[in-house]
Amino acid sequence: MLTLPPNHEQRYGLSNEVHARPPEPLEGPVKLSCIALTTNWPYSDADQEVVAELTRRYGATPPGPGVKHYSVDLRDFRLIWERHTEFTRYTFIVPVKAGVAAFSPSAIEAAPADWIAKLPGELIVATHAVLLPAGEEMPTHAGLSAQHFSGNALIGASIAGGAAISATDFRLHADGFSRFLVINRSMTPWHAGRIVQRLLEIETYRIMALMALPVAQALTPKLSAWETDLSLVTTEMTASGADDEARLLGRLTGLQAAIEKSHTETQFRFSAAAAYYALVQRRIRELREDRLADMQTFNEFTERRLAPAMDTCQSTARRQAELSERVDRAAQLLSAKVDKALQTQNRQILESMNKRAELQLRLQQTVEGLSVAAITYYVVGVVGYFAGGLQAIGVQIDPKFAMGIAAPISLALAIAGVWHTRRQLEQREKSVSGST
Template structure:
């Protein structure tokens, strides 16, 4: 151990550089490659369990439970297992006898050595399946690309003329695509590097194209959403009242929700497509192809097919983003107009409430005046009932004058009493 503290992820990060080492490939050989797409949330331990079952069948040491890379020699074939984020790579390799001139080098493939029931139970779904045959470059009089149709052939020279590669990028009756590599002095290390580059190109190409059906499926929805947004914007331009604007806002909000849902469900796949396309371009750079007169290179073929597909995906993503911005802007504008209308309605309601309050105040003042008069009249009447009997016994008493003086005094006292009660009630 070094005499200094280590980051806990140091060994793991260094190991990433060596997780998928290049394997030398001696000529002649045949290689079968499967890329099994893994469903989101699937149990990745199923891959290791399936691999362990094959190891037990052939008496080979089983992989570790957390292994992301595994290679082993099973006698009849060699196996290379790789775990990627979205797919699992299974590569099967076996030596190939040099085929006679003109014989199809794909008659005997590496996957033929695998148990059929084990292959049928492979976890996931095959997104890419292809054979790579590596044979010596034939003599000048022999056909170069036996096993590949002349129509649609894509080929180029590699490694400064030390090798050639040919394919038609088609799925053949056995369900596999085909790549034929002709060795004219490649050497095992360079042949292995070319084979790995080819299977990465084919795998990443297919992974990039996964976004194309999604983009094509989204196109009609985007057109419908754009037309609906334009119609709603035209309707909202005219003022139909608060309820009309509220209804339009509800429709716009529903449309915005649909667009955002579409953006959320496509963004990850679309960004992955661009990342895979970049990987394909890097691997094509690594091949360093030299054209063969009369035949398109792999880069030329994929440039005419893959680039337009990824451009469609990118354009669809841009359409979704722009439509989302347009819809959000329309929602904000209509929401502002609804808010202004609601504020005006609130001001009108408050003005009506204020007028009602003023009317209630006037009514209250009238009732208070009547109350003062009524209570004063009642109190003076009680006083008259008390004082008038005294006048019969004492005629000299000024009862009428006293009652007259009491009226303003009693009224003032009642008014002050009621005001005092109002102040206490307000507190």
């Protein structure tokens, strides 16, 4: 039997990633309800616990630990549970009964009302989708709008190479749900499942992308105020003196901290919006739309309505990043100006210290000269007293002569002693500075 090397700890997880969140095959006329609830990062098991509680009611097997996608048939309805980074999505699927309206009652009404009410998170997306077989005659757009969309203007197209027709109005109806209608011409169950899944993902990712728009709108007046403050500071910088530079640097530092805080708080939202928008565009391309007369396609609608919102978010993010760079440059410029002023002050201090050192050296030399004179005077005086004492006891010596002889000798010895002492101090100072 072949023995392979040990598996990498992530091998199976990475291999199965391409099969994550597979579509459900949809056969016959069915209706779906999909709701997405925002969740906090990191992942919490609260959503998985409520799903497990529902499966226990129906005697089904609950989702296992670490599962992010779970599908189960609970007799009255089929439930699909999906865990994403920012939201958890629940999809309910029931068959369309004969003689019952397409969107009423909805699929979600088949689930226990008390269980729906205690789902964790905040509702961000709610949409219904209905898959119906094509009849012998296709209804008119006005008829579809009047029957299913309260007379609203429709967005839609022939999709999947003409295998189906899809329509929506991208509006929230009286029950708080948006609606998608898919008329199946020739799709297989798996194909139909993929198409409906993409439509539900378009609606989910569209709303998640738009979550950045209120952030951008709230940030715009702050950016304007910060730009005005930066303009005032840079204007004052051109005419500021040394006394104003520290104050201006403090203002710039505070402005920089506020912008960086805002950037940290909004960076993820803007980046996520760009990612969600890219997913919306990708899912629309996968529909392979063909135009229906007098109806906007999904791509046209998103480019006309969603694209400007995303442009606003992207421009706001760029504006914030550029403002941060401008503040940083201004702070660097002012810091360089402050450093130059400090260097000038330090140079002046060093020059003053050098002058003091020169004065101290001159004073020291003066004191040394006075010390030599004082020592010579003292020694000569001692010699004079000594010679006078010898003369008093009968020794023939002239005190003045002795003092005259002692004066140059004492002066030479005093000079030599001071020079030797200075020489020792200089050598000791050199040895200390060399060791440091």
